[in-house]
Amino acid sequence: MIRLTQVSKTYRTDKVETLALKDIDLVVERGEFVALMGPSGCGKSTLLNLIGLLDRPSQGAIDVDGIPIKRYADRQLAKLRNQTFGFIFQSFHLIQDLRVIDNVELPLLYRSVSGGERRRLAREALARVGLSARMDHYPNQLSGGQQQRVAIARAIVGQPHVLLADEPTGNLDSRMGAEIMDILLTLNAEGTTIVMVTHDEREASQVGRIVRVFDGQLVQPEHLHAA
Numbered sequence: 590m591i592r593l594t595q596v597s598k599t600y601r602t603d604k605v606e607t608l609a610l611k612d613i614d615l616v617v618e619r620g621e622f623v624a625l626m627g628p629s630g631c632g633k634s635t636l637l638n639l640i641g642l643l644d645r646p647s648q649g650a651i652d653v654d655g656i657p658i659k660r661y662a663d664r665q666l667a668k669l670r671n672q673t674f675g676f677i678f679q680s681f682h683l684i685q686d687l688r689v690i691d692n693v694e695l696p697l698l699y700r701s702v703s704g705g706e707r708r709r710l711a712r713e714a715l716a717r718v719g720l721s722a723r724m725d726h727y728p729n730q731l732s733g734g735q736q737q738r739v740a741i742a743r744a745i746v747g748q749p750h751v752l753l754a755d756e757p758t759g760n761l762d763s764r765m766g767a768e769i770m771d772i773l774l775t776l777n778a779e780g781t782t783i784v785m786v787t788h789d790e791r792e793a794s795q796v797g798r799i800v801r802v803f804d805g806q807l808v809q810p811e812h813l814h815a816a
């Protein structure tokens with residue numbers, strides 16, 4: 590469970606201060622599928638990055654499973670992040686020079702997993718996204734939807750409790766986007782917690798809860814249930 594209490598985030602550059610998030614109170618329970626929505630620049634990515642421990646808040650507290658992250662030094666935080674979260678991005682972020690299977694194995698390199706076990710887990714993750722036949726391809730030999738499926742396999746290979754997805758269907762046509770949503774919904778049904786930024790109301794209507802962000806603050810959350 591992830592709890593944000595009165596979290597604010599200010600970005601400072603030489604001359605400008607931007608208050609990207611202000612006084613956010615948010616709890617993401619285990620097993621939830623949450624959609625973050627709101628206009629461009631309202632703070633959705635900033636919020637996702639804080640939830641995923643990629644950044645620390647300027648003010649307020651973040652707890653993961655009841656433990657305040659303030660207690661962790663940067664190295665411990667990186668370890669907790671690696672164990673807890675898988676990340677999926679709009680533009681896939683695959684390494685073009687590596688084969689699909691090697692891309693999927695990457696997160697395991699930071700753990701003490703043997704080479705053989707890495708390969709086994711990567712094959713398993715690729716099978717779950719229906720891409721076993723493309724293991725030895727390079728990313729640029731795949732369609733956008735297939736590349737995003739590789740990115741999902743990479744995100745789930747370490748069996749994270751939580752998947753964080755920043756507009757995962759933003760670069761895909763509606764058919765490929767629907768395929769990606771189906772995979773995410775299946776992973777959620779199997780127990781993975783998911784927080785996803787989306788601009789697509791139809792996608793958001795498929796998930797458990799919509800959290801709306803406006804101008805760095807949360808709009809009264811709605812509770813929606815999938816049909």
Ligand SMILES: Nc1ncnc2c1ncn2[C@@H]1O[C@H](COP(=O)(O)OP(=O)(O)OP(=O)(O)O)[C@@H](O)[C@H]1O
Nearest residue numbers: 600601607609627628629630631632633634635636
């Ligand atoms: N690294 C940064 N340095 C300075 N300002 C930043 C930084 N990242 C984001 N911002 C600012 O913080 C605010 C929130 O940005 P954020 O990317 O979280 O919005 P968003 O809702 O995800 O937008 P979009 O839908 O366009 O991706 C914006 O005003 C943005 O310009």
